[in-house]
Each structure stands twice: as C-alpha cells, then as structure tokens.
Amino acid sequence: MSKNVTNVCIMIILPVVFINIWFYLAKSINNTVILPSPAMVLQLLSHPSENLISMGSLTNNIFVSLLRVLAGYLLAVILAIPLGILMGYYAKMFILFNTFVGIFRPIPPLAWVPLVLAWFGISSFATFTGVERGILFIYLNNLKFSMVFIIFIGAFYPVLTSAIYGVKNVKKTLIDSARVLGASESDIFFKILIPAAEPSIVNGMRIGLGVAWMCLVSAEMLPGSLSGIGYLITHAYTIARTDVVIAGMICIGVVGALMDMFFRIFEDKKFKWQRLIR
Amino acid sequence: MITDTIIKINQLNKTYHTELGKQIKAIENFNLDININNFICIVGPSGCGKSTLLRIIAGLDSASSGLVSFQGQAISKPSRDIGMVFQEYSLLPWRTVIDNVSLGLEFNRLAKQERLEVAGSFLKMVGLEDYAKAYPYELSGGMQQRVAIARALANNPQVLLMDEPFGALDAHTRILMQKELLSIWEKNMKTIVFVTHSVDEAIYLADTIIVMSSHPGGVKEVINVNMSRPRDRANPIYAQLASQILLMLEEEVTKVK
Ligand SMILES: Nc1ncnc2c1ncn2[C@@H]1O[C@H](COP(=O)(O)OP(=O)(O)OP(=O)(O)O)[C@@H](O)[C@H]1O
Ligand SMILES: [Mg+2]
Numbered sequence: 419m420s421k422n423v424t425n426v427c428i429m430i431i432l433p434v435v436f437i438n439i440w441f442y443l444a445k446s447i448n449n450t451v452i453l454p455s456p457a458m459v460l461q462l463l464s465h466p467s468e469n470l471i472s473m474g475s476l477t478n479n480i481f482v483s484l485l486r487v488l489a490g491y492l493l494a495v496i497l498a499i500p501l502g503i504l505m506g507y508y509a510k511m512f513i514l515f516n517t518f519v520g521i522f523r524p525i526p527p528l529a530w531v532p533l534v535l536a537w538f539g540i541s542s543f544a545t546f547t548g549v550e551r552g553i554l555f556i557y558l559n560n561l562k563f564s565m566v567f568i569i570f571i572g573a574f575y576p577v578l579t580s581a582i583y584g585v586k587n588v589k590k591t592l593i594d595s596a597r598v599l600g601a602s603e604s605d606i607f608f609k610i611l612i613p614a615a616e617p618s619i620v621n622g623m624r625i626g627l628g629v630a631w632m633c634l635v636s637a638e639m640l641p642g643s644l645s646g647i648g649y650l651i652t653h654a655y656t657i658a659r660t661d662v663v664i665a666g667m668i669c670i671g672v673v674g675a676l677m678d679m680f681f682r683i684f685e686d687k688k689f690k691w692q693r694l695i696r
Numbered sequence: 697m698i699t700d701t702i703i704k705i706n707q708l709n710k711t712y713h714t715e716l717g718k719q720i721k722a723i724e725n726f727n728l729d730i731n732i733n734n735f736i737c738i739v740g741p742s743g744c745g746k747s748t749l750l751r752i753i754a755g756l757d758s759a760s761s762g763l764v765s766f767q768g769q770a771i772s773k774p775s776r777d778i779g780m781v782f783q784e785y786s787l788l789p790w791r792t793v794i795d796n797v798s799l800g801l802e803f804n805r806l807a808k809q810e811r812l813e814v815a816g817s818f819l820k821m822v823g824l825e826d827y828a829k830a831y832p833y834e835l836s837g838g839m840q841q842r843v844a845i846a847r848a849l850a851n852n853p854q855v856l857l858m859d860e861p862f863g864a865l866d867a868h869t870r871i872l873m874q875k876e877l878l879s880i881w882e883k884n885m886k887t888i889v890f891v892t893h894s895v896d897e898a899i900y901l902a903d904t905i906i907v908m909s910s911h912p913g914g915v916k917e918v919i920n921v922n923m924s925r926p927r928d929r930a931n932p933i934y935a936q937l938a939s940q941i942l943l944m945l946e947e948e949v950t951k952v953k
Contacts, residue, residue, distance in 0.1 A: 599800035
C-alpha cells in the first residue's frame with residue numbers, strides 16, 4: 419500500500435515539474451499564439467464534446483481518426499500475420515518474399531503520399547461501396563483510401579517482422595515432439611507454431627498500432643480530409659489557435675498511450691507462461 | 697515367444713554437412729534388428745550418434761544412405777506408431793500438464809471427455825495427478841520429464857523411443873521410474889528403445905544392450921541380458937556385466953583422444 423503511494427508520487431514528479439515550467443513560460447511570454455497557458459488547454463480538454471473552430475468536437479474528431487486507424491491497421495494485421503507465419507516457417511517463402519518486402523521497408527509512409535494521391539485521389543470507401551447518403555455515407559466518406567493506405571504501410575512492417583521472428587524462434591523440439599505424436603501440418607500451425615509465436619506476434623501488433631496511430635497526422639494532412647484529430651491540429655494552426663493544437667496533441671498522446679496500455683495488460687495476463695518459463 | 701522383427705536397420709549411414717562445409721559422419725554402417733516387444737538399451741559415449749539414431753527411427757531425420765523400416769515399411773516421416781521422449785524438455789509451456797498429456801489424443805481427434813480420462817490415467821501412472829492443472833514452469837525438470845513420458849505413452853505407440861529420459865532425475869526417483877517403466881512395458885508389451893548414459897540403468901532394464909562405437913557411431917557389441925526380472929543389483933552377474941560394458945565404453949572414449 420505505502421509502496422504504491424510512493425510509486426504514484428515518483429510517477430507524477432516529472433509531469434508536475436513540466437506543467438509548472440509551462441505555466442511559468444506561458445506567463446512570461448504572454449502570447450497565446452506562441453504558448454497558451456495550461457489553463458486554456460485544460461479548459462478545452464475538460465469540454466471535449468464542445469464544437470471547436472466550427473470543426474466538430476474533440477471526441478468526434480478522435481472517433482473519426484480511430485476509425486481510419488483501425489481500418490488501415492486491421493488490413494495490415496490481416497495481411498502481415500499470415501504472411502509472417504508462412505515466411506517464418508517455410509524457408510522458400512522467406513526467400514521468395516524477403517527481398518521484395520525488404521525494399522519497401524525503408525520507405526517512410528509519408529514518401530508514399532504523391533503516389534497514393536495519384537492512385538486514389540480523394541476516393542473513399544463510400545465511392546467503393548456506392549453508399550451515397552445517410553450516416554453510413556458520412557463515416558465511409560471519411561475513410562479515404564489514401565489515408566488508410568498510409569496507415570496500413572506504417573503498421574504492416576512491425577507486425578510482419580514480429581510474426582516472422584516469432585515463428586522462427588519456436589523451439590524445434592516442440593515441433594518435433596508434436597510430429598511424433600501424429601500432428602498434421604495444420605495441427606503444427608494452429609496448435610504449436612501460432613500459440614508459441616503469439617507473444618511475439620501480439621507484441622508486434624502493439625508496436626504496429628502505435629506506429630499506425632503516429633501515421634495519423636500525416637494521413638489526415640492529405641487532401642480530401644475535412645475532419646479527424648490530425649486535421650483539427652493542422653487547421654487550428656492556420657488560424658493561430660495554438661491552444662487547440664496543444665489540446666489535440668495531448669489527445670493523440672493519451673489515446674495512443676491508452677491503446678498501448680490495454681495491449682500490455684492483455685499481454686501480461688495471457689502470456690504469463692512466457693515470463694515464467696525457464 | 698515368437699520373435700518378429702519390428703524395426704530393421706540396414707547399413708545405415710548419416711553424415712551431417714555443417715555450414716562451414718565440413719562433413720561429420722555421425723553414424724556409419726549401423727545394422728540392427730529390433731524384435732517386437734523387446735526392451736533395447738543403447739549405451740555409448742557422448743556424441744556417438746545415439747540421438748541421431750533415434751531421430752532417424754522416429755522419422756524426424758532422414759538417413760544419408762541405408763534403410764530403416766518399421767513392420768517392413770521404410771520409415772519416411774513421423775507416425776503415431778513410433779513415439780519418442782526427447783532428451784531436452786519438450787512440453788508446450790502455454791498448456792497445462794493435463795493438456796500436454798492429451799496432446800497426441802487431440803491430434804488423433806479423440807473426444808474431449810475421453811482425452812481427459814486417458815490423459816488422467818497416464819498422469820496418475822507417473823505420479824503427477826495432483827499437478828494436472830499446473831503449468832510446466834511450475835514443475836521441476838524431473839517432473840516435466842515424467843509428464844513427457846506420460847504424453848508419449850498416452851498416445852499408445854507400438855514402439856517407444858526414449859532419449860536419456862531419466863537423466864535429470866535424482867537417484868531415488870530414477871530407480872522408482874525404472875521400476876514403473878518396466879511394469880508399464882510388461883503390461884502393455886511395447887517395444888522400447890532406450891538411450892542411457894548409465895550402465896547400471898541399462899542392465900536393470902534391457903533385454904538387449906547395444907554398445908555403440910564412436911566417431912562414427914556403429915554397433916560395437918550386442919549383449920543379451922539373461923537375468924530374470926526384477927533384477928537384483930547384488931547379483932554377481934550384474935556386476936560382472938557392468939564392468940564388461942564399462943571396459944568397452946572406456947575403449948571407445950580413449951579411442952577418440
Ligand atoms: N544438426 C547437426 N548438424 C551437424 N552435426 C550434428 C547435428 N546433430 C548432431 N551432430 C553431430 O553428430 C554427432 C552425434 O550427435 P548426437 O546428438 O546423435 O550424439 P549423442 O550420442 O546423442 O550424444 P549425447 O549422449 O551427448 O546426447 C555429434 O558429433 C554431433 O556433433
Ligand atoms: Mg543425445
């Protein structure tokens with residue numbers, strides 16, 4: 419109990435120092451465009467459903483952003499996990515894909531923007547599905563292909579790499595012992611390889627989600643975007659509302675940290691065996 | 697008793713090619729017929745190819761040349777008929793003990809209820825019924841090895857290959873496990889090929905002891921143990937046999953240097 423109290427005290431030292439310095443600086447600069455005071459930002463954050471600079475509320479924009487990230491991220495996960503497992507297990511698959519995939523790896527997601535715009539322009543999932551009105555249209559139209567693609571690229575590689583190495587590092591004796599017990603090839607995949615590689619794969623998924631979330635602002639700066647927390651930030655900048663910029667940044671940070679935390683709690687619970695293994 | 701050959705090893709050679717381009721002759725011209733329901737023990741110096749031999753019989757590795765057959769069929773891949781207990785720990789760390797023991801039954805698509813019953817009875821046999829819901833990391837090395845033995849037996853193979861299964865056990869548990877294994881073998885009448893470093897263990901267990909030569913591994917000597925079971929370690933034949941085998945092993949170990 420007292421240990422927990424001490425830990426909480428230690429944990430809040432730096433944030434408190436930081437906010438104090440911010441307070442002091444904001445006061446001495448005395449220009450809300452350069453640095454608004456923490457109080458102003460807190461005022462915005464404490465009314466998250468209020469309409470800001472006629473662009474909708476913080477919560478609304480976060481929700482739209484989350485939808486985009488999830489779409490790109492899910493696509494990445496659905497492709498990267500099976501591919502990574504196959505590449506990790508079959509040497510021939512590894513040779514087939516590794517160089518090809520490796521060439522695209524160093525290209526930053528942002529470098530894809532011109533090409534992606536040339537391909538997809540401002541077409542969205544609404545264009546694709548043919549929905550033209552209603553609430554569904556609003557959501558689908560917010561899912562621009564180009565944004566989803568940028569986020570997809572960001573999330574794809576961490577997930578792929580961790581799936582490959584998770585499978586490659588499975589102890590050979592585990593596979594052999596399953597074989598002599600009469601395991602079929604699909605048994606090997608579903609009952610040995612995947613559970614054994616799962617901690618590594620989930621770890622990659624956590625990192626991938628973090629990267630996807632970080633790609634958000636760049637994706638939402640693309641043409642055709644009229645909403646989302648990233649767009650809110652860039653738009654607020656053009657009209658000199660630095661307080662909105664900072665509030666948006668804090669939201670991005672908090673949401674990202676929360677997603678990471680949920681993953682970690684899940685990992686801790688589910689993969690206890692991995693920490694305790696000798 | 698009719699003695700039928702269940703496993704036939706004919707002019708087996710195994711050469712490993714290392715990544716540096718070197719060739720290691722692990723096994724050379726190995727010949728052996730294993731009769732059904734026999735208890736075979738293999739002894740030999742470290743690195744003489746015992747694990748390699750078992751892996752080839754299990755269908756996990758392929759021979760460089762020569763023929764290994766099971767009931768007249770060449771062995772090309774692992775099958776449920778030939779079970780194996782590995783030298784290293786091989787339990788799935790994310791499964792409980794009982795779920796590890798029922799692994800082979802699961803691969804064989806047995807109904808869950810039946811799986812649990814069979815696995816439970818084998819777990820009881822190795823004296824670990826209280827640990828059914830535990831995870832492997834909660835068990836000592838020796839206990840894990842007993843679970844691995846239960847897992848192999850639960851699958852009811854015709855031939856059981858065991859690679860130094862009792863190496864990690866203390867002397868007392870080891871002797872208990874030897875007795876237990878013999879009684880299982882007598883009840884189920886399986887063919888067992890058992891690798892060990894312990895000459896005492898080999899004499900206590902085996903119908904036939906194979907002494908392997910080293911570098912490359914081959915059959916140095918085949919010794920039939922003609923003592924009735926349970927064997928008495930105080931029997932003079934026991935001691936005489938032990939010193940005879942130790943002498944052979946010493947020859948092989950010094951040969952290397
Ligand atoms: N995958 C491999 N690649 C190259 N050489 C190998 C490989 N596996 C085994 N060897 C070599 O083959 C020989 C026999 O190895 P093996 O593991 O069969 O010995 P062993 O008799 O089981 O030894 P121990 O009693 O120490 O377990 C050794 O010289 C070893 O270095
Ligand atoms: Mg060995």
